[in-house]
Amino acid sequence: MNSKTKLIHCGRGDQNTEVRSVNPTLMRASTILFKDHATWQKYKELRKTERVLSYGARGTATNFELEKLICTLEGGYRAQLFPTGLAALAMVLLNYASKDAHFLITDAIYGPVRTICELFLEKIGVKIDFLKADASDVEEKIKPNTKLILCESPGSILYEIIDLPKLCKVAHAHNIPVAIDNTYSSGYFLNPLEFGVDISVIAATKYLSGHSDVTMGIVVVNEKEWKNFDKLPEVLGFTTSPDDAYLVLRGMRTLDVRMRAHEKNADEIVEFLQTRKEIKTIFYPKLKSHPNHEIFMRDHKGANGMITIEFTEDFSKDDAIKFADKLEYFSIGASWGGYESLATVTTPPRTIADLSKRGPFVRFHIGLEDTKDLIADLTQAFDSIKK
Template identity: 40%
Template structure:
């Protein structure tokens, strides 16, 4: 399929055809495992090494990916509306690699105060040891100018925010950062390139933990960084120099998961909204955190910039309610890290209580993050009702 033909198709159709080889051929690109790529002549070998310097789809060496990974890279770049995408063995590997590609000793990093916990840990424990300083800014910031230093090189955002889902005005924030010559990078795992496209909203880089919705079946570990402009060139160089790669089997499983991304997210969203409505009526519940709910911080911006929501919601329980006993007595909601797979999940969380979405709740209130899976919503609600009836 030519690029012009692909670009004329709706996004749902493109999901079904990413990476397909010329016909006759398999519907899905096969898994190609290889380290060494053989040549018949020295000239062929030299020509391949020359062409790969400007084209990541050239099959040259396993560390730079086989055709399986190349198909996934092209798919994610298209999903994100980027010039290119690069693959990593986990979401945290993608985050840490992007940060080290863009920052040098003496540089300053700004991060939103609702950023992913593992990102905070990397910056505190590793990045700071290399002479990079960092600060946090409030998630409601639209003009970043007052937070910038002369040595600030990057602003790292996550919208909706991790665990509490505050939404940022990315177009306004990016405009103020770019006016000062500062790059903006987004953790886009929530939107996963389908619901939300930070690069279209002005960001220079967008990160997805494909472990979640891209793979979609709780059996893949991978991350991706999409980028444009100078940021893409810097990231690409760092990826190749440091040997970052993704195994062909993981690339295949992720590409296969992408085929059903839009359908799965529709079901996740519908189930999550039904759960949000149900929780909001319960006497044990003080509030429900979800960007699609009116009154949630940044709700109007979310309605403007996003095409939908995913399966996540966090529930704030009244003080004295034993949320952990509730989780222990659930049958359909597993207790575990991550989210984005087919299964429903629940886990206690303890985000910073100065976040915008939590200011009106008592600090002793317990919070649980739920992920609404693909089960029938009536069964999920029945499970919750049965567990609550035992308390």
Template identity: 45%
Template sequence: MRNKKRITQLLRSGRPKSGWVNVPPTRASTYVFKTVADWKDTRARRDLERLPSYGARGNDTGHALEDALVELEQGYRCFLFPTGQAAIAATLLAFLKPGDHLLLSDAVYEPVRNFCKHQLAGFGIEYSFYAPDGSDINSQLRPNTRVLYVEAPGTMTYDMVDLPQIAKLVAGRDLVIVADNTWGSGWLYQPLMLGADISVMATTKYVGGHSDVMMGAAVANKRTWQALQKSVVGLGQTTSPDDAFLALRGLRTMPLRLKAHGEGALKVAKWLSTRPEIRHVFFPELESDTNHELWKKYCSGSNGLVSFELQREHSRDAVERMIDALSMFGLGASWGGFESLVIPADLASTRVLSDWSQRGVVVRLHIGLEDSDDLIEDLDQAFKTLHL
């Protein structure tokens, strides 16, 4: 997509030729062939071509969403999953076998850590972490490293890496670069254009946008899509046509929603930066953020995620009381919907390369589509409980 036409093309990508503006949900499991010859021909070609053959291999609604995401991410083939975590797990299993090594960011999504610990390690697959800014990747690579996992911006602290430089660093090695692109959702950040082989995302978040869809997606380049497809089919990964319909509908308004989320989050982040209770605000659009320059270079905007570290004098109990005092922020997992959310983070128990035990409590906000002045007013009254 050329930048000046991206939003126009997004509104038209994945559109059917039948006349419907959006593909209606195709609720079906069995596809019936006219002849044995047709059935045999489809089975012979379906590993290289996307053909209707059985519900588990997709349907018209899912295919339309896949086409739109391929165009958005500038990839080659897309596969849909019931959750973002399923997309990540199936992708990693497509390229890792016993004796291989996975190198991943220390800012990675916590369920990925758990998958490494509880599943990959049990399969005899090694894993280790590199610094969230990517500065030590070269020294952390091993001869058996087969997957380099990138998450930029990273979970909770929104760390950026120089992905094109990393791609140059590992060029010629027998490995695959997988990027978690849930933060950017293909609109704000395009890892395939920067050197990654596969972009995975939880379309539950900004693609769906209304907190009513569970889904993941992986968009692969031409070099990796066939291996990924084998993993998808072998693990029985599929998704509901109704969810695909909702995600496709949400995709059409995602640029407008992201713009509103980003503008609101920037206003809240600037306000948070003035508060004496706060030691540090994590939001890469702020010029004071250490990730600002890379964000400015590789991202086209911000979303609604803002985290902040409180001064050490504020105990976790006090911070939890402050969170309970909020009336406009729901306490819940996920993000990317229209509503504002809050959760406390525990980086001391997850990060392995840096010591967060002597840092203040970190809180993550998702700034929804409410008026940002109302959200700031709510935060202001909740902060007063820290001084009681």
């Protein structure tokens, strides 16, 4: 089944019933009732290995349909829902955390992950080292106690590209699991488990939902690494609303159409940005000038709506802020992946790379508006800061 067809036909409940609704039903529940004690015990045992109703905090039928759909897309063994993408990333780290453990994290990881490391992991004795954003130095930084490699590709804000098959080959030679933040491709333009990755994390807040009205994270795991991923969330009280699961399911039915529209619009905006003398660098993986462009084109089925620009040395951060404030169709706001265009002045958080002499940077999310309007908006904003 093609991925486009999977989006439409998977995660829709039992399709063998004589009469059913198009969409899976929304099941809200905390308490689940059992006909007798033996049945209760049976389902408590079954839930160790299967998706079954046992208690609302462990998911309802609606949650399970979303887990099935994302597993089908990603080729995973099981999936677990979390209230936010950051919670999902935190759970991956916690699952491998122990005193004197060593983690390797790529430099382009989502910024708040650094805070998890500083506020919690380092306090319990986990040693953190950062890799280059493209993970090219992984072999020299692996230690005997390395328990996890967490990466992001394309990387956060500057979209650095990792050769995932190469990274996984090195990691697995040392029996180290590899996890990736796959939010950029959202389980659709890249399926990292096909390249050897063990754990894929997606912020469903972004493209899976697609409408900027849900926060959610999803962890998709292969069979080898599934252990404990269904236990820690329950112990720590992580749960996800079935209403949110329903909204993400609904959003995913149009994921292909939306992501390809975002990509088409981004392509057109990049073509325009290449004409602007105010810009020193355009960060967009489809550009031949983008580092590791050939790896991106080899492994990915497309790009999303994310573009970052670096202004020339003639412009200050204040100029960049003035530029962003002048925009009318690009709103200022955190997150991305919704239908709307966004612009944020930002400094990419990096530990290995020194960006202190670079920038200023503006990150765009290209929405679904008419690109003629977006280009006109960008033009007037650039003109407002002309030197």
